[in-house]
Amino acid sequence: MVVMGRNTQLSIEDDNGVQIAVYKVFVGIGGNIGQYERVREICNLQNIPLILDAAHLAGTQTMRVYPQYQAMAQSQVGWDADVSVFSFQAVKNLPTADSGMICFKDEEDDKLARQLSWLGIDKSTYDRYNKGTYNWKYDVPNVGYKYHGNALMGAIGLVQLKYLDEDNQYRNLLAETYSHYFNILNLETIEPIKESNLKVHSRHLYPIRIKKGLRDFVMEELSERGIYCGVHYLDNTKYPMYNYAHGSCKNAHEISSELISLPLHLHMSKDDVKRIVIEIADILPEYDKDKSITKGLLGRADNGKK
Ligand SMILES: Cc1ncc(COP(=O)(O)O)c(C=O)c1O
Numbered sequence: 001m002v003v004m005g006r007n008t009q010l011s012i013e014d015d016n017g018v019q020i021a022v023y024k025v026f027v028g029i030g031g032n033i034g035q036y037e038r039v040r041e042i043c044n045l046q047n048i049p050l051i052l053d054a055a056h057l058a059g060t061q062t063m064r065v066y067p068q069y070q071a072m073a074q075s076q077v078g079w080d081a082d083v084s085v086f087s088f089q090a091v092k093n094l095p096t097a098d099s100g101m102i103c104f105k106d107e108e109d110d111k112l113a114r115q116l117s118w119l120g121i122d123k124s125t126y127d128r129y130n131k132g133t134y135n136w137k138y139d140v141p142n143v144g145y146k147y148h149g150n151a152l153m154g155a156i157g158l159v160q161l162k163y164l165d166e167d168n169q170y171r172n173l174l175a176e177t178y179s180h181y182f183n184i185l186n187l188e189t190i191e192p193i194k195e196s197n198l199k200v201h202s203r204h205l206y207p208i209r210i211k212k213g214l215r216d217f218v219m220e221e222l223s224e225r226g227i228y229c230g231v232h233y234l235d236n237t238k239y240p241m242y243n244y245a246h247g248s249c250k251n252a253h254e255i256s257s258e259l260i261s262l263p264l265h266l267h268m269s270k271d272d273v274k275r276i277v278i279e280i281a282d283i284l285p286e287y288d289k290d291k292s293i294t295k296g297l298l299g300r301a302d303n304g305k306k
Helices: 036-046 107-117 151-185 215-224 240-245 250-256 270-283 291-305
Strands: 002-004 009-013 019-027 050-053 061-066 071-076 083-087 100-104 190-192 206-210 259-262
Touching: 019 036, 036 050, 100 107, 151 190, 151 206, 151 270, 215 259, 215 270
Parallel strands: 019 050, 050 083
Antiparallel strands: 002 009, 009 019, 061 071, 083 100, 190 206, 206 259
16 A cells, blocks of 8 residues: 655555555656755655656756766756656647656666566567567566557657757746746736756746735636636645645645646747736736736836847
């Protein structure tokens, strides 16, 4: 049985409730990695394997140090995790129709996961194909699952990979445009999310916090105006399976009632971003209902930029 403990720690218990393993799970929400490096250090010190949920992190990069060569290079976040799990589902930065990737530090874990994802069979179909003869002599050391990826998704993913950096650059442009306009308007009700120091941010999401209990109101008003936002995420303890822990995640509870993920995708333009910011300012009570003030401010900002 898997049990969720304090501080995103997962423990695995046998049938008698005896703890047999402990893991730390870190989620890189929206492409940001928060205090990942600190958590990595703590895990190293306490000898706890670290599992990185990298569903939003395709293309997020930090500096990797190669002590043996006394060199550094930009690297995909997750190179130092024990396990990194990526999502290539249709709305992610590297979209296929639906697939993902698990990367293990330990080769034995990798081997076992490949077997378990393919019904427990010890050799892949490719490994069993020998000079035109299909070799049926394989073993099934474990009962596995049918969770393997397929070649169609693989082919889509390989093509998408070519565009990942370029797409992420465009996402960054849109995100910078949001930040630029929000900085100019300096709205009291809006708190930007602190970003970590990254070489490249995947910018899967552009989340902001709406203070003063106005989140739901702002979302509803935006939706009336044809602007559809998301929330990443609702506090887990609001779901029935985790409500035993209600009240134990004070920060998540507070923040999740304030978060909005604003629209951010490759079919948007900088003008779309501007329109969204203008609508938000218009909805907030702290602004008078004269859009011309906002438009004037942002217009001057654009002129100043050019
Ligand atoms: C943070 C996070 N982790 C994991 C997943 C699951 O990814 P998948 O649907 O590819 O299994 C998602 C999907 O949206 C996600 O947002």
